[in-house]
Amino acid sequence: MPEEVIERLREKEWHSRRTLKARLKGERPFPVSVSLRPPRGQEAVSDLERFHRFISAWKAFPDQGCVQWESRSFRQLSLQEVPVRFLVRNVGVLAELLGDEERTALAAWERRISFILAEPFAQGEDVQRELFSALVDNLDVLRKFSEDDFKLLVRLIPQLCPGLGGGHYLRALPVVHVDTKFMEQNFQLLERLIDVLYVGDVTASGGLLEWLNCRKSPKGWSFVRPLCSCSQSALGGLPILQMDTETLLGFELPASNVLVVENAQTGLALPSLDNTIAVFGGGKNVSWLSAPWLYSRNVGYWGDIDSEGFSILSDARRRCPGIESVMMDESTVEAFSLRMVDEPSSVDFVPGFLEEHEAELFHRLREGAFGKPRLEQERLPADYVLQCLTNWAS
Structure with a gap:
């Protein structure tokens, strides 16, 4: 029918x-x-x-x-x-x-695509064909633009050129009339259109940020806390600060001991330790541990004793082979087994970079050898933590 x-x-x-x-x-x-x-x-x-x-x-x-x-x-x-x-x-x-809805949508698409293709920057048979294809691939983005935003798009495109960023962040891009938040919100569309206009140069450069010579926005923030007066003095006297992944990869922390701690609250409660700086609160973000400067440091990792904690430890050791686990052993579990709790989710596979005693503990936790499978960092008493960390740092 x-x-x-x-x-x-x-x-x-x-x-x-x-x-x-x-x-x-x-x-x-x-x-x-x-x-x-x-x-x-x-x-x-x-x-x-x-x-x-x-x-x-x-x-x-x-x-x-x-x-x-x-x-x-x-x-x-x-x-x-x-x-x-x-x-x-x-x-x-x-x-x-x-019906009306589809007819209206098609008319809006055709009007906006035709408008862009009529612009001076869009001239040339090959450019028109490739731009048309790129715009069709972004139909829904085009339709969602308000009239003002669509005008911003058309005004922004011809302003973008190689190296415009001058090594600054994207939000500092020197464009006229157009706010850089608009560019950030429509980054993928702009990347595709500019790549067409510059015949693949954007792709060849590694992406629009690289083509513009803009720095990537900082991400992967962790707290950095010196645990002794000497380290604090070397960090300008600051008692605590935050660093992103890129900064941690290139900045040598001024201490011989670097302690990586999974949770932020645990990191804030750490005791004083000679010649030690703690990096904490990053959770699963341990990519910075591939930094070459860590090879000359004594690096420790302290996380929850559960499948997730051992998974993060494994990832950390994959990047920093010399890292040593701290308070993630069977003696710690046995001493405080009454404080163990259920784990809301667990890793289904055995992490590949655990040492033998760590892998054995992982298996025993999974098998229910201690009643419940998780001992959180926060449940360990301060005197026990101080003793273990002092032994590790020395």
Whole structure:
């Protein structure tokens, strides 16, 4: 029936964005063809009311240019004109068939794409073709733009050029009239469009940030806390500060001992230790432990005694092979087993960079040898922590 065909087109051709974009770009050519599967022979004769309803519905369909009819002969019915196929010639017809919402969306896409392709920066046959493809791939982004934001996009594109960032962060980009938060919010679209305009130079540079010569925004923040007066003095007298991953990779912390602690609150409660700096609160973020300057340091890791803690320890040792686990052993578990709790989630595989005694403890925790599988850092008493850390640091 007509309404069934329309809903099928809506689902398969419009709501499927991959299909719609392929149609617009010519990768899947029109017309769209839908078989109407008309009744045959005895099927038509056995239910004449349904057969006539089928014929009448298609005769009443307003766009007869989409309906393909054939003459077919039926016993007891003689020769009949039967609708056999529904053809959609182009995307404009598709939108008209589907309704006002789709017609409005298509008109908005066409208007905005045409506007961009008419700009001076978009001239040239190859550029037009590639820009059209890139814009079609971002149909939903284009439609969500307000009129003001769309104008910002058009004004921003010709301002971007290689090296514009001058080694600063993206938010410091020297562009006129356009705020850099807009650029940040629409980064992927801009990266694709600029790559087209500069014939792949953005991709060859490693991405838009590199092409613009902008620094990446800091990420992977951890607390850094000197645990002795000498280390604090070497850090400008600051009792605590934060560093991102990139800074930790390149900045040599001024202490012989570097203690990595999983949780922030535990790091804040650490006792004083000679020649020691603690880095804590990063959780799973241990990528900075691949820093070459750590090879000359005594590096320790203290995390929760559970599957997640051992997983982080394994990742840390993969990056820093000399790292030593602290208070993540069976003697600690046995001493405080009454303080153990359930673990909300667990790692299903045995981490690959555990030492033998750590892997054995991991297995025993999983097997329920201690009743419950998790001993949190915060449950260890201060005197025990001080004793263990003093032994490690010395």
